[in-house]
Amino acid sequence: MKNLILLFFLTYGISLNAVENHSCGCGSFEDSIVHYQVQEGQGCCGTLSSDTALEGFYEQNEGQWELVEVNSISASSAQKRCCP
Amino acid sequence: MKKIIFLLIAITLIGCTSENDKASNEAPLTKEAFKTPLDSNVWKALSGNQFKNANEVFLAYEKEKKMYNSQLHFDNTMSMWHKALFNYSKDLKIEQVNVILNDMDSMEFNSVSFRTYYRLLYHHNKEITNYRSKVNDFYKKNINYLTSADWKNVELKEQIIKNLNKEHFVFK
Numbered sequence: 059m060k061n062l063i064l065l066f067f068l069t070y071g072i073s074l075n076a077v078e079n080h081s082c083g084c085g086s087f088e089d090s091i092v093h094y095q096v097q098e099g100q101g102c103c104g105t106l107s108s109d110t111a112l113e114g115f116y117e118q119n120e121g122q123w124e125l126v127e128v129n130s131i132s133a134s135s136a137q138k139r140c141c142p
Numbered sequence: 143m144k145k146i147i148f149l150l151i152a153i154t155l156i157g158c159t160s161e162n163d164k165a166s167n168e169a170p171l172t173k174e175a176f177k178t179p180l181d182s183n184v185w186k187a188l189s190g191n192q193f194k195n196a197n198e199v200f201l202a203y204e205k206e207k208k209m210y211n212s213q214l215h216f217d218n219t220m221s222m223w224h225k226a227l228f229n230y231s232k233d234l235k236i237e238q239v240n241v242i243l244n245d246m247d248s249m250e251f252n253s254v255s256f257r258t259y260y261r262l263l264y265h266h267n268k269e270i271t272n273y274r275s276k277v278n279d280f281y282k283k284n285i286n287y288l289t290s291a292d293w294k295n296v297e298l299k300e301q302i303i304k305n306l307n308k309e310h311f312v313f314k
Contacts, residue, residue: 074156079186079189079192080180081180081181081185082181083180087173087176090158091177093185094221095189097184099177100266105143108189110189112188115295115298116176116218117291117293117295118294119291122214123176125178125217125218125221125222125254126253126254126298126299127253127298127302128188128222128254132269
């Protein structure tokens with residue numbers, strides 16, 4: 059039984075420690091959409107995992123929303139837009 | 143001991159339930175379907191330091207190209223991939239370069255990734271036999287599209303035309 063409990067904590071612990079980046083985004087097609095990356099498991103208002111973020115601009119064409127430009131912006135300003 | 147086992151089972155079940163809730167909340171709306179998925183590897187590629195080399199990036203690109211082929215966000219996601227490939231343009235093999243150039247040629251316009259196209263031609267011009275005609279065709283397609291496009295953001299459109307002209311004439 060002790061082995062079973064040990065196995066559970068080992069498995070659960072490994073999954074908790076596997077920290078990866080997680081992509082977040084917000085905004086609208088009419089304005090622009092920002093994307094940035096945070097550390098996995100903290101939610102989109104958690105710790106940023108890089109200094110830069112992306113801002114995508116879209117235009118509507120025959121019912122489709124087409125990406126027309128992507129610029130680099132600071133990750134902190136992107137996160138501020140998503141976490142006011 | 144029974145209490146401990148019960149507690150462990152309860153923790154596991156709570157974890158599974160929250161994952162299911164998350165999955166059901168992520169069903170995209172029609173408009174949302176034009177957005178590049180947040181779990182796409184293109185975000186890692188654009189951040190510039192998540193892939194070991196050009197070959198690894200190219201394989202990830204090819205995988206997503208097949209995966210998203212029939213979806214609304216396909217062109218938008220591919221545009222981002224083409225932009226991300228800029229940093230790897232020098233180290234890609236000629237076979238890979240040809241695949242990317244053909245993919246970019248088949249798109250209606252390439253305003254997000256002008257620089258990648260010109261950079262690929264610049265680094266591999268000796269291996270591409272018809273590179274001069276490719277440059278001219280690429281420019282013609284994009285300038286025609288942009289000048290006739292009816293965009294709300296006129297300022298952005300003018301800036302993109304300016305950038306395209308700059309890239310093209312510097313390359314020539």
